[in-house]
Amino acid sequence: MTIQQMHNVGIVVDDLAGAVAFFKELGMELEGEGAIEGLWADQAVGLDGVRCDVAMMVTPDGHGRLELSQYHSPALIPGPRNQPHNVLGTHRVMYAVDDLDDTITRLRRHGGELVGEVAQYGDSVRLCYFRGPAGIIVGLSEYS
Template sequence: MKVHRIDHVGVIVQDLPAAKDFFIELGLEVLGEAEVEGEWVERIIGLTDVKETVVMLGMPDGEATLELVKFHTPSDENGMQPSFSNTLGIRHIAFAVQDIESIVAKLKKKGAELVGEIQNYENAYKLCYIRGPEGIILELAEKIN
């Protein structure tokens, strides 16, 4: 028995177009889009009356995949809940980037906001958290020569 790699990370969103545009602006590429429903998916995820739209996004190097999912039914009765960097559960997705300042400026024009600020970590990395649509937190990491 062996685990090969992480296949993808799934993010459930309400505003699929905004989330998709945000990740495209970051540099990901659309690999595919599909409407998903039926007993087969209901049996996998343990919900009934499932109707969802799925967008698969990939990194330009092909190494990682991100799945954005918009559930049309059933809906989340609680809606979006505010979260903080220390809220329990999966909290952020980290991306290795080049030119962190330019990326942050570009994403801020799309409505993203820095959670804290860009910091130099031991002259090895520039790091920051940035919050995008749906409250999604990204960690951006730029390796310093």
């Protein structure tokens, strides 16, 4: 048996509306949103009394999805937000964009900030890591 596709990456946030606005600014579209609760949710995630709101974001090509979740129950467990990228289990999501400088400018208006600097890799790629909502590291790359 093989994997058919990667369906989505899930990230827990503490401000769902703010995270949706950030990823909309990046160019993703809101595919759907709803409330999740019940025995099936408890069983799937291994927690008791799950109650959360989710928003499914999709890339313009329809192939990449990001599931943003804001837990109401059990209580959200805050974690460090500004971990460096080499911490075990640290996640990042990478996107190709058409204008890196413009994207950085627009995302800064939503509270995002560069992790390091914009780097040039070879002759064809400019890239950077950017910290977004809930400390999410978002990789951005521009191919020429």
